[in-house]
Amino acid sequence: MTGERFAAVDHWIARHLIPDDPVLEAVLKSARTNGLPAIDVSPLLGAFLALVAHLIKARRILEIGTLAGYSAIWMARALPQDGHLVTIEVNPRTADVARANFARADVVKRIDLRVGAALDVLPTLVDEGHAFDMAFIDADKANNASYADWAATLVRPGGVVIIDNVVRDGRILDEATDDPDIVGTRSLYAAMRMDGRFESTALQTVGVKGWDGLLIARRR
Numbered sequence: 001m002t003g004e005r006f007a008a009v010d011h012w013i014a015r016h017l018i019p020d021d022p023v024l025e026a027v028l029k030s031a032r033t034n035g036l037p038a039i040d041v042s043p044l045l046g047a048f049l050a051l052v053a054h055l056i057k058a059r060r061i062l063e064i065g066t067l068a069g070y071s072a073i074w075m076a077r078a079l080p081q082d083g084h085l086v087t088i089e090v091n092p093r094t095a096d097v098a099r100a101n102f103a104r105a106d107v108v109k110r111i112d113l114r115v116g117a118a119l120d121v122l123p124t125l126v127d128e129g130h131a132f133d134m135a136f137i138d139a140d141k142a143n144n145a146s147y148a149d150w151a152a153t154l155v156r157p158g159g160v161v162i163i164d165n166v167v168r169d170g171r172i173l174d175e176a177t178d179d180p181d182i183v184g185t186r187s188l189y190a191a192m193r194m195d196g197r198f199e200s201t202a203l204q205t206v207g208v209k210g211w212d213g214l215l216i217a218r219r220r
């Protein structure tokens with residue numbers, strides 16, 4: 001019941017604040033048609049990512065976890081013409097779906113899709129000398145502490161790192177769990193607590209995705 005209300009409010013807010021967007025709707029439709037899980041960011045979160053990118057005038061964005069490309073398209077649209085977004089997807093078939101969606105959204109020129117395990121791809125980005133203004137981490141939660149560590153290397157001082165799904169219905173309090181997603185999320189907080197390279201907070205969210213949250217950090 002409460003969850004339905006959270007979702008209804010999300011829909012109501014989106015109807016007011018988010019313009020209808022046939023391209024983004026087609027992206028979500030392609031995700032479902034291709035059997036991808038419905039774990040894309042919500043429209044309001046997509047708009048939030050674009051808003052942050054605009055606010056910090058991001059020119060270079062890193063995303064870990066592409067899925068169908070929905071969040072990447074939101075962020076790519078917030079880039080200037082010569083901006084770029086590097087997004088990493090582990091599953092080649094999922095990457096094919098994303099690639100088609102980037103073409104659909106006409107953002108191909110600004111998106112650099114890397115197919116592979118993020119922990120393999122991230123070191124190559126360091127070798128290539130990337131410095132990102134913003135990173136969005138939304139992949140397997142088990143590796144989130146490592147992804148945050150790489151983000152500290154790859155994001156410039158003053159840049160922002162946003163990590164999805166850091167509340168998980170409150171299950172982050174569950175010390176005894178062996179669920180790798182929760183263990184990974186708890187490790188992320190433990191790592192951030194010790195990590196002097198970030199100033200950070202986390203915000204709990206409710207909406208179409210239920211009860212979850214975002215960790216938002218500034219690279220010092």
Ligand code: DHB
Pocket residue numbers: 039040041138139164165
């Ligand atoms: C899951 C992953 C996500 O990135 C998300 O936003 C929601 C759920 C999951 O793996 O269950």
Ligand code: MG
Pocket residue numbers: 039040041138164165
């Ligand atoms: Mg997510």
